Amino acid sequence: MRKPTSATATAKPTPCCIKVGLKRGPWTPEEDELLATYIKKEGEGRWRTLPKKAGLLRCGKSCRLRWMNYLRPSVKRGQIADDEEDLILRLHRLLGNRWSLIAGRIPGRTDNEIKNYWNTHLSKKLISQGIDPRTHKPLDPQSFDPSKPSLSKANLSQERQKEPMKTVSSGLEETTSDSTPIANNKENEYFQNDINAHLDVQHLANHFIASQGYTGLLTYDGTSGMDLRGNQRLGIGEADDQDINSGTDDVFSFLNSLINEEAFQQHQILNVPHVNSTAPSSSDPFVSSTFGLGMTGWESPLMSSALNQNDSK
DNA sequence: AACTTCTTCAACCGCATCTCC
DNA sequence: CGGAGATGCGGTTGAAGAAGT
Known part of the structure; x- marks a missing residue:
């Protein structure tokens, strides 16, 4: 427009x-x-x-x-559901601004739609929690000022009025349909649990992706180039839907393993031997709460289908 | 009711990377 | 190997509509 x-x-x-x-x-x-x-x-x-x-x-x-x-007939219109939002948050933490990759795991959603949703909703939500949306790490307490124009209190209240804050599900608590205060304890718990995980999870993702022949690194700001258009780099050829998937399935099965703690622990042992020097032990309580991304033993139906699907965008 | 400010999201742009010759 | 053309990605823009004053 x-x-x-x-x-x-x-x-x-x-x-x-x-x-x-x-x-x-x-x-x-x-x-x-x-x-x-x-x-x-x-x-x-x-x-x-x-x-x-x-x-x-x-x-x-x-x-x-x-x-x-x-x-495209497969494009889904309408509001992003809670579990979709949750999945976007988790994938973004792992992948950064790889919108097309994230979209590829959320059926019916486009990279543009997810990018827009991130920029208009999720980044604000994270900032309101004192979390840097680029890094998923705490904003500098010195510089974090909720009254700043980028997220003025007026804007926040406006945002809340328009769209009552949804609980960002950790998968353990029940989501409420009620309007939930922004300083919701469970939300804070979700973010605080995840903050510490971020560095190590992304390190693992980087390591695995690199080991699969991709170049570049996942970065917190999403600015440097991991070549995940690299289906072709992997010699897969014409990038029709089928091929796109075969090129990224390995990556996503690994991401799946990061998101799903049990699978992750197995994967860590079997497939990613080199990361152990920097990755915490899977028996470490820290890992249970952080590498499981606060969702130990839980996987939403959407998450399962997204991470196992064979179709892509 | 009129005006201003804010938010959303479809669409565009520049660039990286690929394939083909 | 190198150039040209094609494709796809992420960042950004700005019109339209909603909300606030």
């Missing part, structure tokens, strides 16, 4: 925006119809040539984005 800008505005135009006369901005129902009909008939891909063949005055990128985020 951005205001159309001149195609010559950028110093070095990308190929898709160099052509003048291409339409920008919100899609009309007619355009949606054209795109959906074409893709149903011809299939996804070849985005550059697709608009012309489909009779659309759009660039390929725009068509791809519209299809991926809105028109």
